[in-house]
Amino acid sequence: MTKSACIVGGGVIGGGWAARFALNGWDVRVFDPDPEAERKISEVMTNARRAMPMVVDVALPEEGNVTLCATLEEAAEGAALIVEAVPERVDIKRKVYAQIEAVNTDGIIASSTSGIMPSDLQAEMAHPGRLIVAHPFNPVYLLPLVELVAGKQTDAAHIETAKKIYSGLGMYPLHCRVEIEGFLSDRLQEALWREALWLLHDDVATAAEIDAAIAYGPGLRWAQMGTMQTFHLAGGEGGMRAMLAMFGPCLKWPWTKLMDVPELTDDFVNKVGDQCDTQAGGLGPRALETIRDDNLIGIIRSMKRANWGAGAVARAHDDVLREVPSDAAPMVTQDRVVPIDWTDINGHMNEGRYGQIFSDAAEAVMAAVGADEAYITDQGLSYFTVETTVKYLAETHAGERVVVHTAVTEGRGKKLRCFHEMKRASDGEVMATCDQLMLHVSLETRRTCEPPADVVARVETLATLHAKE
Structure with a gap:
């Protein structure tokens, strides 16, 4: 079921919200009377399409539609979530709420205000219980923090609903429990x-x-x-x-x-x-935004390995997006965009990152046969790679979406052998292949050992299935 949101205001913040929602598969209706709104939102979307997929290690869902509406009423009617991102003036915001309430009395209204008290914003509303503050940070499509603030008349249930919505968008919803100007x-x-x-x-x-x-x-x-x-x-x-x-x-x-x-x-x-x-050294806003986005991508990704701070939020978002590979032959074990920090001085993905993506593909196979993270932690068992042969067939660049197809070519006893093909998602061209042999080991002895019967059975089943292809 497609999720949808309304955004009132298409500036830097409204455009950022449109990108954050749309790239997570939401349909978005936007209203902004500015004749330049379509251009401005389009430019933000272009930046976001390049940057946001590089933070996650899983392909984002199919992009939702972004529709510019001729009137505020058209955008807000029937919306379950209305994001208000208009100028920081109480009178303007209250006027917007009145227009929304004329056509929509049920949807949550989430103000992007940077510091106005939600109690002041909801003071003249007919249905004030549904107004909350959801204050983001620029660029909205990369920075995970969103401050959630309730006014005196806000229904607390809407804060809890908002937490779920923004977590699902790969954000960190921080509930500011005390209403105070400027928030935290x-x-x-x-x-x-x-x-x-x-x-x-x-x-x-x-x-x-x-x-x-x-x-x-x-x-x-x-x-x-x-x-x-x-x-x-x-x-x-x-x-x-x-x-x-x-x-x-x-x-x-x-x-x-x-x-x-x-x-x-x-x-x-x-x-x-x-x-x-x-x-600024003569650089315009778009060039500076690209530099900023690349730096933020690197910082956030550097913290993913330690599962720390913004990196922990990004890892949690990966888990929301990631699907366990089916038994199809071949299995889709990776579907992702190549991030900027995987490239070298030549401008293409460096050799070490091919090892990374094929290692990640192998871990997807391990998870599919029951040798997942819990198996490693609880039972002290795993599969170790002992041999790989990688062939580099075409250049891979930052921002390209790639898919890895994996077939289990040998699965008996301690052995698990996989053949991976990394393809460009746009045209199916094979960009690299990897023949990988893994052996089952005990993490206590650091030596090979027989896997449990249930793991062996799953491995053999995949090897038989894939051999038919």
Whole structure:
């Protein structure tokens, strides 16, 4: 059954939401009176189609339809979820809600506001219980965080429903349990931004120097470990208690101007703008977005192996998308997009990543015969590769969708032999093959051993089935 959502507002955030939903198989109806809305959304979708599939290790579902509607009422009618992403003005948002309620009294209304209290937003609604805040972060199609906030009149059940919806989209729904202006993340971001503006205003540092002070140091830590855990770790064996004992008194020193804001005069605004333009080095927004997306893909993917932070969310999304291979001959053991970090100096997938994708294909076969992660953990048994022969037949580039077809060519006793063919999904061209021999081993002795009877039976069944093809 196709899922559908309505999005009101097609700017950077609304377009990002459209991409996040559509690339997860949802149909999306969008309304935005801006005559440039179709172009803007199309450009965001282009970026998302390139970037989002590189974060996951499983093919995304068939893309949903994105339809631009002529009226807000047409977009909202009958929608179970209405995403509001209009400018940060209470009067505009309330006007939008009134138009929605004229045609839709049941769907959840999820505001993308960055900091307006949901109680203020729902104050004039006829059905206020269905309004929540679902505050995302740009780019919405890559960053997993979404802050969920309820107003005083919100039905708590809608927060729980929202958690399920956004988790299914590969996101991390953070329930902000106390309603407060700016919620959690923006309050923290604003404190840093406020201090950065003062440093620039007082000519202590340039925009590039301020960004370097974050990007090459604390920013890398923050990408995988938040402020509190970072300082807890900095305290050594004493943890946060030791950190507070050592540096707590510094909090009383006049190091920051967090309670003040420099006056935003025309001269100061131009000063900030000129420095940021220089920092961009002549690159336009689309080029900068591509660089940003590639960096985020690498950071998120680097944390997947440790099942940590944003990487854990991406791994969970893989599990939602992944299907257990059927007994078909051959089995489809991989269906995915080649990520940017799998390419080398020549611009194509490097040799080591062919080993990676065929190893992942073999693990899919192992799971199909019962030698899955639980089998390895609980029984201390597994299959180890002892021999591979890989043939490289065509170049493979980042962003290409590839499918691996696997046949079990030998399955008896300790042996499990597979033949993998990696094909370009768009035209079926065989890009590489791998003949792989695995032996069953005990993880305790690190030596070969006989598999349990049920695993042997599944392996033999696949070998017999595949031999007929």
